[in-house]
Amino acid sequence: MRARRLTLAVAVMAVAVAAATGRGSAQTAGVTAFDGARVIVGDGSAPIENATVVVANGRITGVGPAGKVQVPAGATRVNVAGKTIMPAIIDTHVHLSTTRDALIKDLRDRAYFGISAAMSLGLDPAGEPFAVRAAPPAGAARYFLAGRGITMPEQGRTDVPYWVTTDAQARKAVQEQAALKVDFIKIWVDDRDGKYQKMPPPIYTAVIDEAHKAKLRVAAHIYNLSDAKGLLTAGIDAFAHGIRDVDADDEVIGLIKARRNVVLIPNMPDRGVVADYAWLKGSLADGEVAKIQAAATDRPQAHAAWQIQARNLKKMSDAGMTITVGTDGNTAWAPHVEMADMVASGMTPMQVLVAATKNGAEFLRMTDTGTIAAGKTADLLVLDANPLDDIANTRRISAVYLKGAAVDRAATRPSR
Ligand SMILES: [Zn+2]
Numbered sequence: 001m002r003a004r005r006l007t008l009a010v011a012v013m014a015v016a017v018a019a020a021t022g023r024g025s026a027q028t029a030g031v032t033a034f035d036g037a038r039v040i041v042g043d044g045s046a047p048i049e050n051a052t053v054v055v056a057n058g059r060i061t062g063v064g065p066a067g068k069v070q071v072p073a074g075a076t077r078v079n080v081a082g083k084t085i086m087p088a089i090i091d092t093h094v095h096l097s098t099t100r101d102a103l104i105k106d107l108r109d110r111a112y113f114g115i116s117a118a119m120s121l122g123l124d125p126a127g128e129p130f131a132v133r134a135a136p137p138a139g140a141a142r143y144f145l146a147g148r149g150i151t152m153p154e155q156g157r158t159d160v161p162y163w164v165t166t167d168a169q170a171r172k173a174v175q176e177q178a179a180l181k182v183d184f185i186k187i188w189v190d191d192r193d194g195k196y197q198k199m200p201p202p203i204y205t206a207v208i209d210e211a212h213k214a215k216l217r218v219a220a221h222i223y224n225l226s227d228a229k230g231l232l233t234a235g236i237d238a239f240a241h242g243i244r245d246v247d248a249d250d251e252v253i254g255l256i257k258a259r260r261n262v263v264l265i266p267n268m269p270d271r272g273v274v275a276d277y278a279w280l281k282g283s284l285a286d287g288e289v290a291k292i293q294a295a296a297t298d299r300p301q302a303h304a305a306w307q308i309q310a311r312n313l314k315k316m317s318d319a320g321m322t323i324t325v326g327t328d329g330n331t332a333w334a335p336h337v338e339m340a341d342m343v344a345s346g347m348t349p350m351q352v353l354v355a356a357t358k359n360g361a362e363f364l365r366m367t368d369t370g371t372i373a374a375g376k377t378a379d380l381l382v383l384d385a386n387p388l389d390d391i392a393n394t395r396r397i398s399a400v401y402l403k404g405a406a407v408d409r410a411a412t413r414p415s416r
Pocket of ligand 1: 093094121240329
């Protein structure tokens with residue numbers, strides 16, 4: 001009680017001193033108002049033209065058309081006329097480094113590219129990844145992980161995941177990961193072109209049951225339409241990939257419509273067409289950009305495989321499925337390509353931006369971020385051009401703010 005009264009007295013004195021010296025009260029110190037940008041809220045609502053966004057103590061305290069938002073006297077004004085502000089992007093399927101320094105660099109690289117959070121899906125052993133999650137580094141994307149995923153034995157592939165052959169082993173694996181407080185349980189249901197035995201329904205049903213008992217959700221790596229159906233029937237929570245073998249049929253669309261809370265991370269493959277990667281110049285080392293550019297050739301077979309997934313993504317989006325953005329692997333800038341691929345599949349730029357922001361935040365259960373609204377954390381992307389006109393404009397980053405603090409992009413440039 002005594003300490004609290006003392007704190008209050010000090011605070012009152014600070015305001016009095018600030019008022020006397022005319023240097024702005026203690027309350028408005030650290031308040032920033034962004035003036036004049038177009039704001040894409042992230043929830044699918046129409047953009048706000050010539051908006052004002054007020055940020056205080058890392059949080060958005062007001063957003064709306066200029067003149068309709070109260071800006072506290074003494075706030076720092078940032079003129080962003082002509083620019084577009086959107087929520088930072090969320091990547092719900094990655095595989096990040098598993099040693100401390102490399103993992104922190106991965107998360108900082110993501111911040112540089114405007115990615116505010118990433119979930120590593122199933123190749124993360126106990127130890128350093130969990131330690132980084134417990135003590136999040138500053139100026140970095142938030143980190144979520146599924147620990148060790150669960151698969152059937154896959155000789156020659158990574159043995160970080162549990163290799164299980166019975167439902168008892170599968171349940172034990174879930175319990176061990178639940179004890180580590182993973183954010184998700186990951187399973188692989190894929191015979192890898194006939195090389196391995198695919199996880200059968202009794203085992204994945206046991207995983208899903210055990211995970212749900214522990215209040216955890218399960219994301220499945222799939223390839224085939226038939227497995228998508230089996231998993232939907234067994235109560236799966238998310239697909240870490242789309243259906244890749246054939247076009248989705250009416251039966252699977254029916255199953256999806258019956259379970260609209262199931263989330264699809266489309267995770268589009270390489271589109272297999274010529275693409276311009278000049279936008280990465282300056283961000284990555286020249287040699288790296290040259291390699292990426294050289295690989296971006298027309299490959300009809302890859303493009304045909306991409307088209308199957310593109311048609312399936314469009315069908316599932318039209319069916320009302322909840323869709324997020326995920327890129328697989330460990331490429332910090334990949335969401336910018338993924339979002340363009342999703343638009344090329346037939347989703348609208350607005351649908352894709354919602355997938356990348358609000359849907360991603362809800363999927364990762366971050367209630368404080370994902371949209372630009374009063375009360376939300378100020379995880380913002382300031383763009384030089386409007387991504388609703390051309391989704392590739394998400395690459396034209398002017399500034400990134402995480403928790404209200406500008407990411408020092410010059411100092412954290414991945415090519416440095
Ligand atoms: Zn993956």
